[in-house]
Amino acid sequence: MDTIPLNTAKKHEFSSSGRLLMLQSLVPVATNLISSQLEAFSSRLTDALFKVSDQTVQPEEAAKSFGAYQLLKRNPSTFYRLLASQISAILTKEVSIINTRRKYTETHDAKDFSLVTFEEMENKVLSNNLIKALEVNNAEKLVELNSRIGLALNRTPISVSQNPFRPEVFVNAVVQSWQEFESVQETPRLILSLMQPDLFLQLGTVYQGLNDALHERGVVVDTDAVKRENKKRHTPVSDRKHESGDPYLENKLRSIFSANAQKIGQTGQGAPVRNAAGEAGSGQSMSWSGSSLAGQGEEGMAAAPEMVMIDRHFFDYLTGLQKQLFQNQPADDRTYLRRLSQEAPAAELTHIDQNTIELLARIFDYVFNDPSIPEEIKSLIGQLQIPTLKVALLDKDFFFKESHPARVLIDTLAKSSVSLGQDASNEDPLYQMIEGIVDRVQQDFDQQIELFSNVVADLEAFLKEEEQQAEQAISEPVAQALQQEKMRLAREFAENDVAIRVETGEVAGFLEEFLRNQWIRILTIAHNVKEEKPNALENALRTMDDLIWSLKPKNSPEERKELVSKLPAMLTLLNAWLNAIKWDEPERVLFFSKLAERHAAIARAPLEFSPRRQLEIAVNIAQRASEKKLNRQVSDQSEQLPDPWLPVLEKMERGIWLDFMSSSGVINRFKLAWVSPKRTRYIFTNRKGYDSFSISSEELLAQLRTGDAVEVSASSIVDRALVEALRDPPA
Known part of the structure; x- marks a missing residue:
C-alpha cells in the first residue's frame, strides 16, 4: 500500500519586525525595476509631447508642450534621478504605514474640496482615470500581490487601496517628479492628459517581480485560486444577477409566490421593512420587494407582484417567538416551522406566508437529514428557523439567489461543520464560533438582513485563519510529497529511456534484464538531479549507449579495434555507477562474467560475416523489435481502458x-x-x-x-x- 504517514511540520510565523523588513526589502526591488524602464518611458513621453506640440491648433498648448518636450529631451538624466528618488521615498513611506492603513487613508482623504481649484480637480479626475485603467490592466498580478502581502502580514488578502505598491503610488510619484522637474503649474495637467497605460511605466513587470521576490522569501499562494477569484471579481454584475440559473426551478418558485390569486394584507397595521442594505423603506405597510419576481414571467404565466404585503401582527408574533426561544434555549426542537403553520393565527397567514413556511420547512428537513452534518450542529442550525423565516418573508430573493446573505450563512455553517465529523465537541473552537453566531442572529436579528453578511464574514475569517495555520502545518509533508513526485517522474523518464533502446531489438537478453532492473535505478537518480547536475544524466545515457554498442556484432577490424580501446573506460564508468547504487549482489559478478564472455566472442569472431549471416542477424533484430513494440502496444492499451473513477x-x-x-x-x-x-x-x-x-x-x-x-x-x-x-x- 502506497500510503505514507507524515510528521507534521513545525508551525512557523514571521515576527512583526520580520514582516516589516520583508516588505521594506521589496522597495529596492520595485525601484530597480522602475529604473530599468526610465529611459524607454522618457522616450515615449518625449515623443508624445512633440506630437501634441506639432498637431494641436491651440498656440498656448503648443508652446507649453514644445517647451516641456525640449526640457525633457535636454535633461533626461535629471528626470530619471528625480523619478527614481521620488518612487523610492514614497514606497518607503507607504510600507512604513501599512499597519495603520485605515487611519492614514481616512485622514488622507478627509480634504476640504471647497478650497480645491478647478485645475486641481481636473488633475484629480485625469489621475483617477489613469489609476483605474492601470488597476484593470494589471488586475491579476495585483490580486496575487494583495494575497501575498496579506499572507506576509498574517492577514486576509488586502485590498488594492491598502497595497503600498498600488498604481496610485506610481502615478503620484510621476506627477510630483514632474512638478519638481518643471515649475510651470499647467504642465502636470498636460502630462496627465497624455498618460495612457501603454505610455506609462509598465507596472506588470514590477508586479511580477514583486510576486517573484515574495515567492523566493517563502510567501506562497495558490495562484490558481487567485485567478479564479480575480475572474469572479471581474464578472459583470448583470451576469451574476440570477445565480440559481435553473429556469425550471425559477418558474416553480414564481408560481409558488404569485400573489395574483389572493391579494394580501387585508388586516393589521403595517411596519417599515429594511432592504438587504439595511435601509428603512417608506410607507406604513410591511412589504418585500424581489427583483427576481418582478416583471412578466414566461409566456402564459402571470407575473408575480413587485411588492407583497406582510401582516404586522404576524411578523410581531414571529419576533416574540424568536426572543422567547432565545431566552429559554429549549432542548433540541426541529419542528418550529411545522408547528408554526398549525399554531399561528389563521387570519394572519396569507397564501404566500403558508407557501414560504412550507418551503422553508422542507429545506430545514433536508438539512436535518444530511448525514455529513454533526447532530450538534444540526441542533444549532435548527435555532435559525424563525430568523430565516422572517428573512424569507421580507425578501423572497432568499429562494432565488445563491448569494443571499441568510442562504450563504446556512451553507457556510453546514459546509464548515463537515470538518467536525460526528465527534463534534462544544469545546472545539469552531463549534463555539458557530454557537456564538447562532446566538447573535437569534438575539439581534429583526429586519436588518446585513447582519447575516456580518456573521458570515466573521465565520469566513475564522475559517481562513484556521486554513492558514493548517497550510503552515503541512509544509514539511508537502516538501516530502514533492520529492516523491519528482522521483516518480524521474523513474518514468528512466523507464522510457531504457524502453526506446530495448525496442530496437538489438539488446541482448541478459543486458536487457540488467538495464530494466539496475540501470533504471541509475537513470532515475540522474533524472532526479539533472537540474543541479546536468552532466550526470548525459554521462549515464552515454554509458548505457556505449554498453549496448559494445555487444553488437562488429563486422570490420576497425570496429573491433574501437571496441578494445573503449572497453577499459566504459567498464570503469559502469562500475562507478553501480557502486553509486550499491549493487553488490552475486548477480553483479555473474553479469560481468557474461559481459566478458560476449566481448571475447565478438573479438574472436571471423573478420567479416558472410552476407547470409548478416541477413540472419538483421532478420532476428527486426523480429525482436517487432515483438517488443507489439508487447508495449498491448500493455499501453490495457492501461488506457476507461476507468469511471x-x-x-x-x-x-x-x-x-x-x-x-x-x-x-x-x-x-x-x-x-x-x-x-x-x-x-x-x-x-x-x-x-x-x-x-x-x-x-x-x-x-x-x-x-x-x-x-x-x-x-x-x-x-x-x-x-x-x-x-x-x-x-x-x-
Missing part, C-alpha cells in the same frame, strides 16, 4: 472532505489539503493540518473504487434542499 479523481480540488474507512471498519474524515503539480500525490489532514498522510493517485483511485474512500458532498446544501423541496411544490 478517474474523472472523479481528476476533479478533486483542495478543500474537499473524504471519509476513509480503516481496516477495522472505523470511518475517519480528512480534508484534501494539497495536490501535487502532476496530481500523482495527495495529502490529507484533519481540519487543523495534523494527522496528515500522503497517498499516491493509484492508491486513492483504488480506495474510491472499493468504497473505502467516499467524498463528502460540498455543494450548497440550500441548493440541494431547494431542488428536493420543489419536486412536489406547495399548492
Whole structure:
C-alpha cells in the first residue's frame, strides 16, 4: 500500500519586525525595476509631447508642450534621478504605514474640496482615470500581490487601496517628479492628459517581480485560486444577477409566490421593512420587494407582484417567538416551522406566508437529514428557523439567489461543520464560533438582513485563519510529497529511456534484464538531479549507449579495434555507477562474467560475416523489435481502458472532505489539503493540518473504487434542499 504517514511540520510565523523588513526589502526591488524602464518611458513621453506640440491648433498648448518636450529631451538624466528618488521615498513611506492603513487613508482623504481649484480637480479626475485603467490592466498580478502581502502580514488578502505598491503610488510619484522637474503649474495637467497605460511605466513587470521576490522569501499562494477569484471579481454584475440559473426551478418558485390569486394584507397595521442594505423603506405597510419576481414571467404565466404585503401582527408574533426561544434555549426542537403553520393565527397567514413556511420547512428537513452534518450542529442550525423565516418573508430573493446573505450563512455553517465529523465537541473552537453566531442572529436579528453578511464574514475569517495555520502545518509533508513526485517522474523518464533502446531489438537478453532492473535505478537518480547536475544524466545515457554498442556484432577490424580501446573506460564508468547504487549482489559478478564472455566472442569472431549471416542477424533484430513494440502496444492499451473513477479523481480540488474507512471498519474524515503539480500525490489532514498522510493517485483511485474512500458532498446544501423541496411544490 502506497500510503505514507507524515510528521507534521513545525508551525512557523514571521515576527512583526520580520514582516516589516520583508516588505521594506521589496522597495529596492520595485525601484530597480522602475529604473530599468526610465529611459524607454522618457522616450515615449518625449515623443508624445512633440506630437501634441506639432498637431494641436491651440498656440498656448503648443508652446507649453514644445517647451516641456525640449526640457525633457535636454535633461533626461535629471528626470530619471528625480523619478527614481521620488518612487523610492514614497514606497518607503507607504510600507512604513501599512499597519495603520485605515487611519492614514481616512485622514488622507478627509480634504476640504471647497478650497480645491478647478485645475486641481481636473488633475484629480485625469489621475483617477489613469489609476483605474492601470488597476484593470494589471488586475491579476495585483490580486496575487494583495494575497501575498496579506499572507506576509498574517492577514486576509488586502485590498488594492491598502497595497503600498498600488498604481496610485506610481502615478503620484510621476506627477510630483514632474512638478519638481518643471515649475510651470499647467504642465502636470498636460502630462496627465497624455498618460495612457501603454505610455506609462509598465507596472506588470514590477508586479511580477514583486510576486517573484515574495515567492523566493517563502510567501506562497495558490495562484490558481487567485485567478479564479480575480475572474469572479471581474464578472459583470448583470451576469451574476440570477445565480440559481435553473429556469425550471425559477418558474416553480414564481408560481409558488404569485400573489395574483389572493391579494394580501387585508388586516393589521403595517411596519417599515429594511432592504438587504439595511435601509428603512417608506410607507406604513410591511412589504418585500424581489427583483427576481418582478416583471412578466414566461409566456402564459402571470407575473408575480413587485411588492407583497406582510401582516404586522404576524411578523410581531414571529419576533416574540424568536426572543422567547432565545431566552429559554429549549432542548433540541426541529419542528418550529411545522408547528408554526398549525399554531399561528389563521387570519394572519396569507397564501404566500403558508407557501414560504412550507418551503422553508422542507429545506430545514433536508438539512436535518444530511448525514455529513454533526447532530450538534444540526441542533444549532435548527435555532435559525424563525430568523430565516422572517428573512424569507421580507425578501423572497432568499429562494432565488445563491448569494443571499441568510442562504450563504446556512451553507457556510453546514459546509464548515463537515470538518467536525460526528465527534463534534462544544469545546472545539469552531463549534463555539458557530454557537456564538447562532446566538447573535437569534438575539439581534429583526429586519436588518446585513447582519447575516456580518456573521458570515466573521465565520469566513475564522475559517481562513484556521486554513492558514493548517497550510503552515503541512509544509514539511508537502516538501516530502514533492520529492516523491519528482522521483516518480524521474523513474518514468528512466523507464522510457531504457524502453526506446530495448525496442530496437538489438539488446541482448541478459543486458536487457540488467538495464530494466539496475540501470533504471541509475537513470532515475540522474533524472532526479539533472537540474543541479546536468552532466550526470548525459554521462549515464552515454554509458548505457556505449554498453549496448559494445555487444553488437562488429563486422570490420576497425570496429573491433574501437571496441578494445573503449572497453577499459566504459567498464570503469559502469562500475562507478553501480557502486553509486550499491549493487553488490552475486548477480553483479555473474553479469560481468557474461559481459566478458560476449566481448571475447565478438573479438574472436571471423573478420567479416558472410552476407547470409548478416541477413540472419538483421532478420532476428527486426523480429525482436517487432515483438517488443507489439508487447508495449498491448500493455499501453490495457492501461488506457476507461476507468469511471478517474474523472472523479481528476476533479478533486483542495478543500474537499473524504471519509476513509480503516481496516477495522472505523470511518475517519480528512480534508484534501494539497495536490501535487502532476496530481500523482495527495495529502490529507484533519481540519487543523495534523494527522496528515500522503497517498499516491493509484492508491486513492483504488480506495474510491472499493468504497473505502467516499467524498463528502460540498455543494450548497440550500441548493440541494431547494431542488428536493420543489419536486412536489406547495399548492
